[in-house]
Amino acid sequence: MEVRRVTIKDVAEAAGVGVATVSRVLSGGSASPETRERVLAVAAQLDYRPSALGRNLRQRRTGGIGLLVPDLTDTFFGQVAEGVLACARSAGEPVVVGSTGDDPEQEAELVGMLLEQSVDRLVAVPSGGAETWLPVTRAGMTVVFADRLPGGPADDGLPGSTADLMLLDGIPARPPARAVADVPAVLADDRSGIRTAVRYLHGLGHRRIAFLGGPGHDRRVAAFREAVGAAVDEELVVFATGTRDSAYAAASGLFQSRPDLTAVLAAGNMLGEAAVLAARELDLRVPRDVSLVMYDDVPWAELCSPPLTVIAQPGRDIGYRAAELVLRGTGRRPRGVTLPTELIVRGSCGPRH
Amino acid sequence: MEVRRVTIKDVAEAAGVGVATVSRVLSGGSASPETRERVLAVAAQLDYRPSALGRNLRQRRTGGIGLLVPDLTDTFFGQVAEGVLACARSAGEPVVVGSTGDDPEQEAELVGMLLEQSVDRLVAVPSGGAETWLPVTRAGMTVVFADRLPGGPADDGLPGSTADLMLLDGIPARPPARAVADVPAVLADDRSGIRTAVRYLHGLGHRRIAFLGGPGHDRRVAAFREAVGAAVDEELVVFATGTRDSAYAAASGLFQSRPDLTAVLAAGNMLGEAAVLAARELDLRVPRDVSLVMYDDVPWAELCSPPLTVIAQPGRDIGYRAAELVLRGTGRRPRGVTLPTELIVRGSCGPRH
DNA sequence: AAGCATGATGGAATCGTTTCCATGGAAGTC
DNA sequence: GACTTCCATGGAAACGATTCCATCATGCTT
Known part of the structure; x- marks a missing residue:
């Protein structure tokens, strides 16, 4: 059961050369054609695989x-x-x-x-x-x-x-x-993505647009503020933590505290999911009662009904x-x-x- | 810029002990209390982190x-x-x-x-x-x-x-x-999951139930065959490769070639997605025209309309x-x-x- | 008091590579 | 023909840990 690993030494011995030569051949250094061939043949025959461990230690770094x-x-x-x-x-x-x-x-x-x-x-x-x-x-x-x-x-x-x-x-x-x-x-390009979405919603007549963000969405919320301009209503900018529950709570709270909002921009797919769920729970119909744009074009965006309008980014x-x-x-x-x-x-x- | 790593040797030297002692202290071997304390203090002060490289080579295995x-x-x-x-x-x-x-x-x-x-x-x-x-x-x-x-x-x-x-x-x-x-x-427990689903569909009156599988679903299809019994209609057992396109093609082909089927069991979430999409494309309404059970309880299953009945497995x-x-x-x-x-x-x- | 067991300790070997350096032979130049 | 150049080659030294083993001091037993 104890299978000893084939080492460079074994190869060297079997090929009748020194370990240095084997190493050189295998890592593309100089060697005479016949030596190279012999070493390669022996290595293949022994099914030799250089150990990343030895190499990494010597080179003081892990390859990965x-x-x-x-x-x-x-x-x-x-x-x-x-x-x-x-x-x-x-x-x-x-x-x-x-x-x-x-x-x-x-x-x-x-x-x-x-x-x-x-x-x-x-x-x-x-x-x-x-x-x-x-x-x-x-x-x-x-x-x-x-x-x-x-x-x-x-x-x-x-x-x-x-x-x-x-x-x-x-x-x-x-x-x-x-x-x-x-x-x-x-x-x-979050800035452009958000701006396009906000303009799109704006073009549809929406004025009270909410932003539903999560951790790491600093740049997106900044872009949102910039796109909405001075008109930004801070109550409509809501953040959740990374969990599904928190996202749902944030979305639900948003809808309930501000029934006058007409559109939501969800800054990530988990937040979009939460928004859809919360809206359904509160009997808000999409898009009749509230419009929704979600960041991330995940496959299931198309399965929702209605299918979700999204800002796609190439993950x-x-x-x-x-x-x-x-x-x-x-x-x-x-x-x-x-x-x-x-x-x-x-x-x-x-x-x- | 060249930051030399702190090695066990440095620690040993600074603590005035041998490397062996340091190693022993750090990996829980025996050492006198005062030595242990001194070594630990020095190690902490130098912010010493043992290199996994050296250890792994010696122990001839990567920890991970x-x-x-x-x-x-x-x-x-x-x-x-x-x-x-x-x-x-x-x-x-x-x-x-x-x-x-x-x-x-x-x-x-x-x-x-x-x-x-x-x-x-x-x-x-x-x-x-x-x-x-x-x-x-x-x-x-x-x-x-x-x-x-x-x-x-x-x-x-x-x-x-x-x-x-x-x-x-x-x-x-x-x-x-x-x-x-x-x-x-x-x-x-695929067997039980599939059996339960098939029985459930059977109880709803479905007799022509299709199975939509993908790579790695051997056990599921076997369970399906077993659950359906002798009545299994081989034309209703379809396999796709791992891609979304292939899943969609399989689902679509299934619906078109056998319009008489009344229920589909999708053996994975990508296949379920494909089935929903294909059904919609062909104007088949779920669940009126066709019933659908999907393997995997992914979060978006609830977002679909109608929400998908699923066989949940604890991924x-x-x-x-x-x-x-x-x-x-x-x-x-x-x-x-x-x-x-x-x-x-x-x-x-x-x-x- | 002498012998023995015990436990702490450090030196050195080891893991499997790469790479530096010395060696030796062949080829080329004057 | 002697000198230099060049290249292939192998021995040996790293790399940074663990661990075997010998050493030494200490404390206990008889």
């Missing part, structure tokens, strides 16, 4: 990349993960995945675990703020953010995200003071591009990427009642 | 566990993954995730990658058959299957799955001949238990686990037209 998402149960993050996995597979790299539950504490813990594993490249949908991420980049990790940027420290909401927003649009007013801002990111692409960036190693010019969003009009919006 | 699922975009597998991740986190173990796309070839490739990484514990929702998994277990990997068992080799459909089915129910007729059958598994629990099993290391008595399913009646089934 880390991936941190808030919740794999959320279809959107599932898409992001699939993108990262696809890219990593084509590079032959393993991916260590962690689910943070949108909890900065768990996130920090998982980052610590990755550090311990010497995983030095990471794609993250961040939950914590700069206080989490500064030490990480400082520890020498190559990080690429996906879908979001880390907000400021918990106690200062706006300054951080405002600066981030400016970076997002590619026009940082001045050299960003915070090192976290130097981390490249792959984001959807898979976001993951793929982020993985590409982190694998390329971001050569000193960490340029972020912004991918387009698209308003897909289905049946959940109508003219103001 | 592997996880192979067909598609993270499928909510059910997202749930399974969340379960595995939760269990692994509580054990402090990293999880290397791979997405197989239900393709045995990709699966084999990913397994190879894990082997190379010396990941020796694996939770898998298998796509390939015994020909993939025999070598793996033989290589010394501890494997636990989740949600499915590997089918037989591609060319012999039934014998393999039949044997597996018997194992599932805990009454293997004889010592199983195939080593793969010895791999423990965490499964939902998260399946993942969690599987991870538990694989972490415990299955001491020679690889007992599988079967978790209950539940028929949740909503609004997608009605009496036969």
